[in-house]
Amino acid sequence: MLNIRLYLAQRISAMIMVPFVITHIAVMIYAIQGGLSAAEILGRTQGSVFWFLFYGMFVAAVSVHAAIGVRVIVSETTGLRGSALSLLSGASFLLFLFLGARAVMAVTVSA
Amino acid sequence: MSEQQEYLDVSVWRGDASSGDYQSFRVPEYASQTILDVVSWIQQNADPTLTYRFACRVGMCGSCAMMVNGSPRWTCRTHVKKVAGKDRKLKIAPLRNLPVIKDLAADMAPFFDKWVKAGGRHAPSATRNDPIPQIKPESAGRDAANAGIECINCSVCYAACDTVTGNPDYLGPAALQRAWTIVNDEKHGNRDAVIEIVSAAGGCHNCHSMGSCTLHCPNDLDPMSAIAGLKRLTARNFFKRGA
Ligand code: FES
Numbered sequence: 001m002l003n004i005r006l007y008l009a010q011r012i013s014a015m016i017m018v019p020f021v022i023t024h025i026a027v028m029i030y031a032i033q034g035g036l037s038a039a040e041i042l043g044r045t046q047g048s049v050f051w052f053l054f055y056g057m058f059v060a061a062v063s064v065h066a067a068i069g070v071r072v073i074v075s076e077t078t079g080l081r082g083s084a085l086s087l088l089s090g091a092s093f094l095l096f097l098f099l100g101a102r103a104v105m106a107v108t109v110s111a
Numbered sequence: 112m113s114e115q116q117e118y119l120d121v122s123v124w125r126g127d128a129s130s131g132d133y134q135s136f137r138v139p140e141y142a143s144q145t146i147l148d149v150v151s152w153i154q155q156n157a158d159p160t161l162t163y164r165f166a167c168r169v170g171m172c173g174s175c176a177m178m179v180n181g182s183p184r185w186t187c188r189t190h191v192k193k194v195a196g197k198d199r200k201l202k203i204a205p206l207r208n209l210p211v212i213k214d215l216a217a218d219m220a221p222f223f224d225k226w227v228k229a230g231g232r233h234a235p236s237a238t239r240n241d242p243i244p245q246i247k248p249e250s251a252g253r254d255a256a257n258a259g260i261e262c263i264n265c266s267v268c269y270a271a272c273d274t275v276t277g278n279p280d281y282l283g284p285a286a287l288q289r290a291w292t293i294v295n296d297e298k299h300g301n302r303d304a305v306i307e308i309v310s311a312a313g314g315c316h317n318c319h320s321m322g323s324c325t326l327h328c329p330n331d332l333d334p335m336s337a338i339a340g341l342k343r344l345t346a347r348n349f350f351k352r353g354a
Contacts, residue, residue: 001278004345007316011346072317076277 001075001085006068013065020058047110055108059100067093116140119195121149123161124204127213133202134158140199146179146186150203150215163215170329173265177215178204183270185263185329207270222266222285229286230293230308236300246297256295259288259337261330268324268334280313284324284334287315291337294344306345315341 002010031041045051071089074080080088117140122133136153147165154161165175170188177186180194180202195201209217237244246253268284269275275283282290290309294302309315315338324334 001280001312002316003312003314004310004316004349007342008346008349076274079279081280 001081002068002072006071009064010068013061013068016061017058017065020054020061023054024058042107045107048108052104052108055104056101059097059104063093063096063100066096117199119149119191119199119201121153121201121203123150123153123215125161125214126211128211128218131211131214133204140191144191146177146184146189146191146194146201146203147175149191149201150177150186161215162213171263173263176206176265176267176270178202178207178270183207183267183327185265185267188329206266208272208275209266209270217266219266222269222283223264225282225286226264226289228308229282229290230301230305231286231289233293234299234301234304236298244298252295252297255340256292259292259332259334262288262332263330265329267327267329271323271327273321273323274317274319278313278317281317282309282313282315284318284338287318287341288332288334288337290315291340294341306348309341310345310349315345318342 067089070092071085074088075085119138119140121136121138123136125131125134136157138149138152138157141148147168150161150163151165154163163175163177165187166172168175168187170185173185175185175187176183178184179186179189180200182194183206184194186203191201203215205211205215206217209219209221212218262285264285266285268288272281272284274281287309290305293299293305296302299305318335318338320335320339322335325332325336328334
């Protein structure tokens, strides 16, 4: 069910996620200290190329990582294998990417 | 003056591949009694139709493994004292993760098939006319190969592994440990093919490092670390070859 390519894709996407997760949480905690409102936060992130690239790459890594995770869990719990399994992991990758991309657009592209 | 005879309360799985149930037996307890002794006592004194498997009785052939109180064990070297609680209860079943032939005899064929599939057969790298290659006993590769060679193919690790349960294509700890032995064996003629096999679907990358194999191995081998070694080696090779 996992070959070396999927295994490495999951490990590497996890490594990519580490600094993103830490920065994401740290900035979140820092940003609300002074009582920033949602509008004020959006004012800083919208139109920012940095935050667009930051969350864009974050979402791409999450989509790869989570889709492979779903693949393993579904296969081991339901016994799904073969092309149906690959179809499912491909579809979950696209779904995560789509949902994530929508959020990134809303937060970083100026309205 | 004789001590009062104590009895064990033993439930033994009876049946075949399609159906079955536990059957209870009262077995006299003796000093230094093994689980295999208990099963043999039942077969010789209570029910001669009980089917089970053993050969050497000294922990060398790997044919006697069964589930004992929920854990896979080599029954010829498992003392009743070690596994039966104060209530003297034993529950004995055929090995997990394998089809049942009858009663306590599991069908080992899938286990051995995967051993072969993982490239477990020796492939020579020289003929009898070539000089014997010198392998330094203290070399790192020889050390890694030595770590797994005492495997007796009892399938205890295979029965212990939850990844095998969830993924029937997974080669399992014993076959992958054998593969790790081979890729570290300088005298093996086809090490690249073995690396290829363990990198494919069903190979070492499916292992979740849960460690049940290492925990239950009766010979104190460490298949989990062998599989970790395969993961590292295959990852390094992958980037080296740029595949
Ligand atoms: S009978 Fe040979 S290992 Fe137990």
